[in-house]
Amino acid sequence: MEKQLEDLKAIREMMEKSSKFLSLSGKSGIGAGTCATIGATVAYFYIFHQPRTVAVQLLILDAVIVLFIAVSLGIYFSYQKSKNRNEKFVSKVLIKILYNLFLPLFAGGLLSIILIHRDQIEIVAGLTLIFYGLALINTSKYTYEEIHFLGITEIILGFFAVIFLNYGIIFWTLGFGICHILYGIVMYFKYDLKNK
Amino acid sequence: MTNIISNLNKAFDSRIRLGIMSVLMVNDAVDFNNLKELLELTDGNLASHIKALESFNYIESKKQFIGKKPNTSYVITELGQQSFKQHLNALEKLIT
Secondary structure (H helix, E strand, O other): HHHHHHHHHHHHHHHHHOOOOOOOOHHHHHHHHHHHHHHHHHHOOOOOOOOOHHHHHHHHHHHHHOOOOHHHHHHHHHHHHHHHOOOOOHHHHHHHHHHHHHHHHHHHHHHHHHHHOOOOHHEEEEEEHHHHHHHHHHHHHHHHOOOHHHHHHHHHOOOOOOOOOOHHHHHHHHHHHHHHHHHHHHHHHHHHHHHH | OHHHHHHHHHHHHHHHHHHHHHHHHHHHOEHHHHHHHOOOOOHHHHHHHHHHHHHHHOOEEEEEEOOHHHHEEEEEHHHHHHHHHHHHHHHHHHHO
């Protein structure tokens, strides 16, 4: 009995370890969400009050800075977690994740740039949410299953942002800010604390 | 009871072989070094268990060259998948 139970546990662990990236930290989500919320607040209270041409440029700068800090924090906290778990950070699974994540993101980013050039920046908030959601769903099979539902949430918010164009920034903040923070907190308590 | 125990596959009696099969069940193809790292084994130890599983036709090796370096990766066979699933079912029945 004992041996069979141990065997099944070992099998399960090995299947997960070899096919999933489990060093994704809840803190990554909290960090990224906080960045996005700050970026959106700056946009709402400062950038939106500038003349349109200046505002568009500032908005792009704001987005690039937020993206850079959010990704850096995400990598940093996950790297820390992988060290705590005594696991190699860069693995075949991580490379698969990055490929599956960045392919849709790249397509969405390119489309956004084209639309901004055509002076249709309003629609971009929703599109980035939708493409980000698709990227998450694409990635979720290689990590925690919650990421799948986060992806669906982002897509739904993206459609709301496109339908209610004037409130795009609100849905964007909900999706990239609040959702990340909420999911991050849940994942932190569900997985990170348990591993310590 | 004897019936259930006979469903347990002797080929999977070792934890290392269970590990190899588990990894190959959920991955398309895994090369030797990757397996070694995942299972935290030495070359010789891993090689002997791989040989055993190959002799049962549960796994297959694929040799290829990456640049000039030879690289051997392993995939699970149809028979291997069936046998491993049977073994898993037998294990589960035993503990319930």
